[in-house]
Amino acid sequence: MPEKVFSLTGLSFRFPEEEEKTLTDLSFSVLRGERLVLTGPSGCGKSTLLYLLNRLYPDNCDGLVDGEMELFGKPANDYVPGEINHRIATVFQDPDSQFCMPTVEEELAFTLENLQTPFAQMEPRITAVLERTGLAQLRNTIIQSLSGGTKQRVATACALIMDPEVLLLDEPLSHLDPFTAKQFVHWLEELQQASNLTIVAVEHRLDIWGSFFGREIQLGCDGRITADQNFTPRHPFTFLKRPSAAQPATALCAKELSVTIKDKPLLAPLAFSVRRGEVVIIAGPNGSGKSTLIKSLCGIFEKTTGTVESDRIGYVPQSPEYLFLTQSVQQEVAFSGASTQTELDGLMASLRLEEIREAHPFAVSHGQKRRVAIAAMLADKRPVLLMDEPTSGQDAAALLELFDLIDQRSKEGASFLIVTHDMEFAAGVADSLLLIKDGKMTGKFQAYEVWCNEELLAMHHLLAPKGVARPAESFA
Amino acid sequence: MHDMNPSVKFIVITASMLVIAFFFNPWTPLIFWLGIILLQLTMSRTKWKLWLLFMLPFSIGAFGYLWTTIVFGAETGGAIIWSFAGIDVTEEQWARALSLAFRVMAFSTLSLLFAFTTDPVRFIMSLMQQLKLPPKLAYGVMVGYQFLPVMKDEFTQIQQAQRLRGAETKKYSWQQLLSMRRILIPMLAGAVRKAERSAFAMEARGFTGEPRSAFYHPIQIDRTDWLMSGIFLILLLTSCIGGSWLG
Numbered sequence: 001m002p003e004k005v006f007s008l009t010g011l012s013f014r015f016p017e018e019e020e021k022t023l024t025d026l027s028f029s030v031l032r033g034e035r036l037v038l039t040g041p042s043g044c045g046k047s048t049l050l051y052l053l054n055r056l057y058p059d060n061c062d063g064l065v066d067g068e069m070e071l072f073g074k075p076a077n078d079y080v081p082g083e084i085n086h087r088i089a090t091v092f093q094d095p096d097s098q099f100c101m102p103t104v105e106e107e108l109a110f111t112l113e114n115l116q117t118p119f120a121q122m123e124p125r126i127t128a129v130l131e132r133t134g135l136a137q138l139r140n141t142i143i144q145s146l147s148g149g150t151k152q153r154v155a156t157a158c159a160l161i162m163d164p165e166v167l168l169l170d171e172p173l174s175h176l177d178p179f180t181a182k183q184f185v186h187w188l189e190e191l192q193q194a195s196n197l198t199i200v201a202v203e204h205r206l207d208i209w210g211s212f213f214g215r216e217i218q219l220g221c222d223g224r225i226t227a228d229q230n231f232t233p234r235h236p237f238t239f240l241k242r243p244s245a246a247q248p249a250t251a252l253c254a255k256e257l258s259v260t261i262k263d264k265p266l267l268a269p270l271a272f273s274v275r276r277g278e279v280v281i282i283a284g285p286n287g288s289g290k291s292t293l294i295k296s297l298c299g300i301f302e303k304t305t306g307t308v309e310s311d312r313i314g315y316v317p318q319s320p321e322y323l324f325l326t327q328s329v330q331q332e333v334a335f336s337g338a339s340t341q342t343e344l345d346g347l348m349a350s351l352r353l354e355e356i357r358e359a360h361p362f363a364v365s366h367g368q369k370r371r372v373a374i375a376a377m378l379a380d381k382r383p384v385l386l387m388d389e390p391t392s393g394q395d396a397a398a399l400l401e402l403f404d405l406i407d408q409r410s411k412e413g414a415s416f417l418i419v420t421h422d423m424e425f426a427a428g429v430a431d432s433l434l435l436i437k438d439g440k441m442t443g444k445f446q447a448y449e450v451w452c453n454e455e456l457l458a459m460h461h462l463l464a465p466k467g468v469a470r471p472a473e474s475f476a
Numbered sequence: 477m478h479d480m481n482p483s484v485k486f487i488v489i490t491a492s493m494l495v496i497a498f499f500f501n502p503w504t505p506l507i508f509w510l511g512i513i514l515l516q517l518t519m520s521r522t523k524w525k526l527w528l529l530f531m532l533p534f535s536i537g538a539f540g541y542l543w544t545t546i547v548f549g550a551e552t553g554g555a556i557i558w559s560f561a562g563i564d565v566t567e568e569q570w571a572r573a574l575s576l577a578f579r580v581m582a583f584s585t586l587s588l589l590f591a592f593t594t595d596p597v598r599f600i601m602s603l604m605q606q607l608k609l610p611p612k613l614a615y616g617v618m619v620g621y622q623f624l625p626v627m628k629d630e631f632t633q634i635q636q637a638q639r640l641r642g643a644e645t646k647k648y649s650w651q652q653l654l655s656m657r658r659i660l661i662p663m664l665a666g667a668v669r670k671a672e673r674s675a676f677a678m679e680a681r682g683f684t685g686e687p688r689s690a691f692y693h694p695i696q697i698d699r700t701d702w703l704m705s706g707i708f709l710i711l712l713l714t715s716c717i718g719g720s721w722l723g
Contacts, residue, residue: 056676082684090680096626097670098677100619102597109692110615114682119690126692144625158681300636315640321662322637336642362665376641 003073005166005198006030006053010067013048013058013223022048023223025067032165035192035199035212037231040219042395046202049219050168053200054088055079072165086115089159090168095151095175099143104135104154107143111158129161133191147286149180153187160191169201173208175392177286177421179461181208188212204395207236207466236466237396239428242407246278246431251384251415252297252313257306259289259296266292269305270441272434274384276311279406279416280444281426284436285461290419293436294386297417311384311415314377318389320369321362329364329372330357336380344379350408351375367398371405384415391422403429427451427465435460477520477589477704482599483606484701488708489590493583495712502574504719509582511711512589519704520593527588534584538577545573596621602695612685619674623667630666634659 006029013023022045030036038046051057055076058065069076071084092098101107108126117125130136135157138146143154152172159167173181189212192199203209213231220226252274259267267289274280282290295301297308298315317323326332333353334344348354351371356364361372370390377385390402399422406416406429417434420426426433426447433450435442437460450456457464477485496508516522549569556564597618604614638658 051676054680056679060676060679082679082682082686085680085682090677092673092677092680094670094673097623097673100615100622100674100678102622106693110683111681113688113691114684116689119692119694122690122692144622155677162682295636298640300640315637317633317637319662319666321665322634323641324662325638325641325643325658362661380642 002032004029004070005032005034005072006200007070007073008067009069011052011069012066013045013052014064016062016064021223023052023219026225028217028225028228030198030200032198033196035214035231036201037206037209037213037216038200038202038219039204039206039216040226041221041397042204044219044221045223046219047170050090050170050200050202053166054090054168055081055084056090082114086162087164088166088168089162089164090170091152091155091159091172093171093174095148095155098151098155098158102142102144103140104130104143104157105139107154107158108161111161115162125161129157132194133157133160134187147180149176149184152176152184156188156191164197166198166200169199169203171202171204173203173205177461178208178423178463179421180286181205182463185209185212206234209233236424237399238424238466239400239403241427242279242403242429244278244431245407245410247276247413249276250274251276251278252308252310252417254297254308254310255306257293257296257308258304259292259301260304261301266439267296268440271306272441272444274415274417276383276413276415277410278431279410279418279429280432280434281430281447282417282419282434282436283421283423283426283460283462284442288436288460289439290436291388292439294388294417294419298386312380312382313384313386314374314380314382316370316373316377316385316387316390318392320366320373323373323376324361324369327360328357329353329359329361332361332372333375333379335376338381339379347375347379351405366394367401370402374405374409378409378414383413384417385409387416387418389419389421391420391425399425423462423465477516477593479700480593480704481606481695481697481701482594482602483695484697484705485590485594486599486603488705489586492708492712493586495716496579496582499716499719500572500575501719501722502571502578503722504715505575505578505582507715507718508711509578509585511715512582512585515707515711516585516589516592520589522592527592530588531584534580538580538584541580542573542577545569545576549573598695601691601693605691605695606697608687610685611683611687615678615683619671619678623670626670627663627667630663631659634662 008029009027011023011026012021014021026049038049040046048057052065052069053071057063059081071079072087099107101110105126108129109122112122112125130139133153133156135153138150138154143151146154173184176184185208191197201213211231211233216227216229216231217225218227250273254273255271256269257267257271258265258269282293284290292301294315296303298313300315324332326335330348333348339347348357351374353368353371353375356368361369364372374385391399394402403425406418410416418429430447432444432446434444435450435456442456442460445456451464454464492508496505499505546565546569547563549572555567557567557570558565600614600617603609604611643655643658
């Protein structure tokens with residue numbers, strides 16, 4: 001029988017400032033070479049458990065731990081700070097805040113210096129790990145210039161250079177588009193098979209992992225284990241196709257729109273129109289000009305050529321807090337002064353903001369922040385809403401909420417242009433798709449046209465949504 | 477100059493500044509200043525256009541010193557050398573004023589020399605390796621340095637988003653400064669979150685803040701450093717002795 005890597009008996013954990021326990025009475029062990037995933041709703045303590053396993057907690061938060069935890073057969077408290085991190089490596093969620101040095105090579109060297117590796121061994125170990133992870137050509141690249149997917153690979157390489165026995169992953173895919181995420185999983189699978197790593201991951205986008213994991217531990221809202229079972233590959237969460245609410249009237253009409261910034265053409269001239277109540281998904285590979293398009297539509301970027309005739313346009317950035325200017329939700333919605341009190345009350349009620357009307361806009365949940373932003377835009381009489389990546393890093397419940405929100409508002413005549421990589425979401429919500437590649441618009445298509453056009457999908461780094469009946473298949 | 481060890485360069489430059497500060501004759505800073513420019517001309521790859529731009533405010537400052545000392549200087553000893561518009565300029569005053577002005581020029585040129593020939597990353601690494609700056613502090617600064625471009629992006633994004641909301645741009649600069657608060661709060665909220673994540677990421681990779689035993693890019697003190705320090709010392713001595721002798 002393989003050695004036990006982790007062994008927890010009756011483990012509980014509580015943050016000092018909170019009354020209730022975040023984790024309650026956890027007992028399980030993890031064997032060497034296992035591939036385990038921790039699942040559960042947002043805020044159930046999955047990440048906390050991960051941080052307990054690599055000993056970032058309890059020291060960093062003065063948390064209170066009950067019960068026993070053994071790492072490699074030795075009580076967790078017997079390890080001095082930093083000691084365990086040589087054997088248990090971690091890759092975090094946010095690709096942007098994991099690095100402290102300019103280049104890939106120096107970043108890897110930072111890890112080795114932490115381990116007090118002798119100088120003579122550094123060079124060969126760096127070369128070896130770059131070979132193993134297939135990143136050799138990036139050795140002297142500036143990390144901040146890399147894409148999110150590549151940054152996650154570099155972060156993984158930084159973890160693997162320690163020759164760890166366990167790799168912990170904290171939602172490593174949440175900032176990656178599905179195409180890149182799939183590549184990452186494939187890459188990780190090869191690495192795992194080559195070195196018999198033990199992998200423990202926290203993840204809510206299980207469908208992308210295919211059959212990577214062997215075991216699943218589910219945590220409930222109360223921080224208890226609700227299931228410990230063999231992992232079954234998941235299908236992505238599919239949305240029911242929303243009936244189109246598009247009206248004949250045109251809400252937005254762009255002609256010959258192009259953007260050039262500092263002599264760099266970011267967007268070639270394009271033309272399209274959007275009807276009232278229509279939901280348009282803007283999709284394409286990373287860096288293809290999707291954000292540039294919506295920023296030029298709403299006037300953040302200067303248009304180089306072309307015209308946009310439209311109802312007033314509102315914009316909800318990926319972090320809705322960027323928009324907030326006041327101290328309470330109520331003031332935030334009323335900020336523009338363009339709506340009467342009755343209109344405001346109606347909006348607040350229909351967007352379920354009444355219970356938080358006095359709250360500080362920064363202190364509410366992410367979904368609520370987005371509703372506040374949308375309410376503010378609608379109250380400012382901006383019925384064309386542009387949303388930048390609203391699906392990124394959201395769990396199924398949050399996506400469903402977003403879906404309902406869009407469905408309801410579009411029925412009331414609001415038009416949406418949404419940038420997203422989530423094609424399951426797009427399949428449910430979209431009336432049409434606007435595909436962009438290398439700063440050029442391929443075209444505006446009816447949603448169903450795109451889902452059965454393999455060539456079009458592959459060209460724009462999209463994965464066909466699952467669960468959508470495709471004409472070709474249904475005939476066969 | 478670029479290949480010089482940043483810590484050594486830093487010490488040499490600070491020391492020269494301190495020494496020059498004790499000489500009150502106009503010749504010492506003048507000779508030193510000319511020497512520095514000569515050094516920079518012959519031994520560095522400076523972008524002179526940028527250099528001139530940076531020197532502009534310092535030059536204006538130096539001239540300001542010259543002018544105010546002449547006009548308002550309390551020292552009135554010595555022979556009157558020239559006078560106009562009812563202002564008598566004495567020898568003493570003139571010497572004082574020139575000394576101050578040249579000193580400003582010498583100090584600013586020296587600082588720019590350091591700034592233009594030193595890579596900030598190498599400087600921090602060298603501070604840690606030669607001057608035993610604690611790694612905790614050094615890598616903290618490094619992380620901050622990596623965040624700068626990200627913060628800049630975030631700043632523009634927030635500004636743009638808020639302008640779209642109709643947050644009016646204020647007319648007066650003090651009002652603008654006040655409205656900066658609106659941008660800074662979301663930025664700070666983001667920065668705190670980022671800082672915590674970075675700290676976790678570093679710790680998870682075995683960083684404890686302990687001094688390290690080996691470096692991948694050791695920054696050493698070699699012949700260039702001795703040579704350059706020598707040149708600086710000669711220049712310093714020449715200007716001190718020459719200055720006193722001429723003065």
